[in-house]
Amino acid sequence: MIALALRQPIYVLGDLAAPPKLVGELLELATTASPPVLLAPATLLDLNAVAQLFRPSGFEELPLSTEEALSYIAGHAIGGLGWMPNGLTVEENRKLFVLSGDDEGEREAAVGLVRRGLLRVFDK
Numbered sequence: 001m002i003a004l005a006l007r008q009p010i011y012v013l014g015d016l017a018a019p020p021k022l023v024g025e026l027l028e029l030a031t032t033a034s035p036p037v038l039l040a041p042a043t044l045l046d047l048n049a050v051a052q053l054f055r056p057s058g059f060e061e062l063p064l065s066t067e068e069a070l071s072y073i074a075g076h077a078i079g080g081l082g083w084m085p086n087g088l089t090v091e092e093n094r095k096l097f098v099l100s101g102d103d104e105g106e107r108e109a110a111v112g113l114v115r116r117g118l119l120r121v122f123d124k
Contacts, residue, residue, distance in 0.1 A: 001062055001063070001069065001072060001073065002056065002059065002062070004072070004073070004076045004082070004084070005059055005061070005062055007084045008084060009084050009085065009086030009087065009117065009118075009121055010084070010086060011086060011088075011093075011096060011113070011114045011117060012024040012027060012029055012093075012096065012097055013096060013097065013099055013101055013110050014029065014030070014097040014098065023073055024097045026070060026073040026074040026077070027073065027074075027076060027077050027078055027083075028077040028078050028079070028080075029078060029093055029094050029096075029097040030094075030097065031094055031098070052064065078090055078093055085121070086117045086121060087116065087117030087118060087119065087120030087121040088113060088116065088117040088120070092113055092116070092117070095109075095113065096110055096113045096114070099113075
């Protein structure tokens with residue numbers, strides 16, 4: 001969320017575990033038409049009692065609750081007003097999202113895509 005708040009480009013490799021997959025789905029990187037599957041409230045960690053301790057100084061607008069965080073991330077979906085271009089096309093972002101970190105060939109493809117995006121953003 002801090003990268004989003006700082007308007008920095010992000011790259012999401014979604015086939016690693018549930019959290020990046022959920023973030024990618026909220027950012028509309030998944031190619032499925034179905035909305036992201038959100039965890040049931042009972043399965044979410046309740047950090048409300050200590051949430052303020054995790055908010056970095058200068059980022060008072062960042063969400064604290066799980067629901068607020070999900071909404072905040074979704075507000076930065078690819079192609080929307082909150083999305084920060086990362087040098088990749090929509091198709092390239094979606095390709096990156098489905099690559100697996102477990103397969104060497106796919107890891108190399110992911111590194112290539114991120115490199116391409118970074119070069120497009122910063123090598124102007």
